[in-house]
Amino acid sequence: GAGVSQSPRYKVTKRGQDVALRCDPISGHVSLYWYRQALGQGPEFLTYFNYEAQQDKSGLPNDRFSAERPEGSISTLTIQRTEQRDSAMYRCASSLIQGLDSPLHFGNGTRLTVT
Amino acid sequence: KNQVEQSPQSLIILEGKNCTLQCNYTVSPFSNLRWYKQDTGRGPVSLTIMTFSENTKSNGRYTATLDADTKQSSLHITASQLSDSASYICVVSERDTDKLIFGTGTRLQVFP
Numbered sequence: 001g002a003g004v005s006q007s008p009r010y011k012v013t014k015r016g017q018d019v020a021l022r023c024d025p026i027s028g029h030v031s032l033y034w035y036r037q038a039l040g041q042g043p044e045f046l047t048y049f050n051y052e053a054q055q056d057k058s059g060l061p062n063d064r065f066s067a068e069r070p071e072g073s074i075s076t077l078t079i080q081r082t083e084q085r086d087s088a089m090y091r092c093a094s095s096l097i098q099g100l101d102s103p104l105h106f107g108n109g110t111r112l113t114v115t
Numbered sequence: 116k117n118q119v120e121q122s123p124q125s126l127i128i129l130e131g132k133n134c135t136l137q138c139n140y141t142v143s144p145f146s147n148l149r150w151y152k153q154d155t156g157r158g159p160v161s162l163t164i165m166t167f168s169e170n171t172k173s174n175g176r177y178t179a180t181l182d183a184d185t186k187q188s189s190l191h192i193t194a195s196q197l198s199d200s201a202s203y204i205c206v207v208s209e210r211d212t213d214k215l216i217f218g219t220g221t222r223l224q225v226f227p
Contacts, residue, residue: 033215042121042204042219043159056214091158104149104215106158 002026004094004107012113013082021077021110025094032075033104034067035059036088043091049075082114118142119207119218127224132195136221138188138205146210150179150190153202153220162190162203167210195225 005024013019025032034046045059051072060066064082069075079086091109119140128134140148147166151159163172163179165188171180176193192199205218 031213035215035217042202043217045215045217048214050213056212093158103161103164104159106160108158 004092004105006090006092006107006110008110009108010111010113012115015082015084015114017082018078018080019082019112021079021090021112023075023077023092023094023107025073025075025092026096026105027073029094029096029105030072031095031097032069033093034075034077034090035093036090037109038088046077046090079112082112084114087112087114118216119205121203121205121218121221123221124219125222125224127226128195130195130197130225130227134192134195134223136190136192136203136223138190138218140186140188140205140207140216140218142207142209142216143186144210146208146213148179148181148188149206149208150177150188151204151206152199153204155201159204192223197225197227199223200225 007022031050033048035043037043047057047060047067048055049069052069064080067077089109089111093104093106095104122137149164150162152162153159162174162177165172165181167183178191181188202220202222204220207216
């Protein structure tokens with residue numbers, strides 16, 4: 001597609017359920033980042049990949065959060081046993097090459113609400 | 116403590132006025148520093164990207180400066196417009212890992 005695509009756009013789930021958020025980056029983009037943004041807050045880095053390799057997952061809040069990018073393209077962020085504090089906008093971004101001067105392209109995000 | 120601190124947290128100015136937003140970081144070594152504008156409910160849009168060797172970069176009415184010695188960057192907005200109302204986010208990239216460190220953002224409101 002023309003841009004970074006995320007699905008679903010909105011997700012409402014009950015506490016304790018598992019959710020999977022999908023990010024489809026721009027074709028050929030090497031780097032993929034996940035971050036989340038609570039209402040009225042700045043972005044919070046979660047994790048990122050270069051190709052299929054997860055480079056850094058230090059931003060994942062706890063072991064209920066995991067991410068994968070098995071073929072170096074689409075990525076899935078999974079939250080197990082969701083809690084209300086997980087409610088936020090989850091965004092991903094991709095870039096063509098790693099690092100320097102490579103523009104980031106952001107998806108529109110998935111708004112997760114845990115009730 | 117966040118490695119990228121922005122100030123002020125929020126700012127209100129009148130249309131036509133200038134303003135300057137600050138970004139202080141402790142990320143070291145870093146490869147580049149980016150400023151983004153994020154409208155409410157939208158994804159961030161890139162304003163400027165500066166490498167560690169650049170001191171200033173402009174994009175229309177937006178001018179970013181970088182002092183790598185003091186680890187400070189600023190975003191200056193000239194002749195503000197109502198459409199400048201948004202959150203402005205400073206993002207620093209670690210040199211060795213390319214990990215993005217996001218600042219906490221500055222919420223700017225421009226009033227007529």
